Amino acid sequence: MPEGPEMVFLKEQAAQFIGCSIISATGQAPHLPFQELPEQTLNNIRTFGKEIFFCFSDLTIRIHLMLFGKYSINGELNRELRLGLEFETGTINFYACDCRIISQPLNDVYDWSSDVMQKSFNPEKALEKLYKEPKKLICEALLDQAILAGVGNGIKNEVLYQRQIHPESQVGEIPPEEVRKLINACVTFSAQYLRWLQEGNRNEHWQVYRQKVCPRDQIPLRKEKIGKGGRSCYFCDKCQQLYHINTL
Numbered sequence: 001m002p003e004g005p006e007m008v009f010l011k012e013q014a015a016q017f018i019g020c021s022i023i024s025a026t027g028q029a030p031h032l033p034f035q036e037l038p039e040q041t042l043n044n045i046r047t048f049g050k051e052i053f054f055c056f057s058d059l060t061i062r063i064h065l066m067l068f069g070k071y072s073i074n075g076e077l078n079r080e081l082r083l084g085l086e087f088e089t090g091t092i093n094f095y096a097c098d099c100r101i102i103s104q105p106l107n108d109v110y111d112w113s114s115d116v117m118q119k120s121f122n123p124e125k126a127l128e129k130l131y132k133e134p135k136k137l138i139c140e141a142l143l144d145q146a147i148l149a150g151v152g153n154g155i156k157n158e159v160l161y162q163r164q165i166h167p168e169s170q171v172g173e174i175p176p177e178e179v180r181k182l183i184n185a186c187v188t189f190s191a192q193y194l195r196w197l198q199e200g201n202r203n204e205h206w207q208v209y210r211q212k213v214c215p216r217d218q219i220p221l222r223k224e225k226i227g228k229g230g231r232s233c234y235f236c237d238k239c240q241q242l243y244h245i246n247t248l
């Protein structure tokens with residue numbers, strides 16, 4: 001699933017269409033008013049976590065790439081087209097994604113200060129929200145988009161490894177200083193992730209995500225689905241500390 005930095009990267013690639021008008025709009029996405037789209041001018045593109053918004057004069061299209069969503073700029077993929085927008089200067093096509101219309105102002109719907117990719121991200125607010133569910137496992141809490149929008153499974157695994165925190169740790173058992181550092185790691189790692197995407201070498205940088213050996217200890221990593229969400233965790237039992245009530 002694409003994470004926050006990937007959506008910002010998409011925004012940068014699609015920015016070429018800002019100021020352009022739609023010539024035609026096609027696709028199979030339900031609930032989109034395709035007839036209303038031609039002649040609308042793209043005023044802005046924004047992102048929130050794993051969502052991207054194409055803001056036109058009268059409406060905003062929100063796209064979430066979900067698990068298997070794909071897009072192509074000035075190209076086509078051999079899949080069912082959900083939404084294809086043709087501008088004077090090129091096209092952008094979306095596949096296997098969720099597309100919706102948002103008619104309210106985005107600032108009324110989204111709290112930008114919870115998105116790790118935004119300058120307005122507020123780490124203290126994230127800390128407060130994390131401690132509201134002290135029994136929750138940290139590997140699940142980090143994926144809560146209402147707390148740390150944009151953090152996905154890759155970022156989660158990497159920051160827990162960086163900060164040497166075991167994914168099965170309970171949030172309330174981790175000292176605040178460590179949680180603060182973990183939140184900061186989410187922000188700095190996400191920014192780095194975006195740079196790697198821009199340089200085209202993201203996959204060279206994973207320390208543990210989808211890897212087999214702990215770079216610190218040179219021993220096999222564990223891979224397990226942990227928590228209610230069932231998302232995969234990649235971690236090292238030796239160098240990642242478990243903060244859990246039963247172990248104290």
Ligand SMILES: [Zn+2]
Pocket residue numbers: 214215216217218236237238239240
């Ligand atoms: Zn290790």
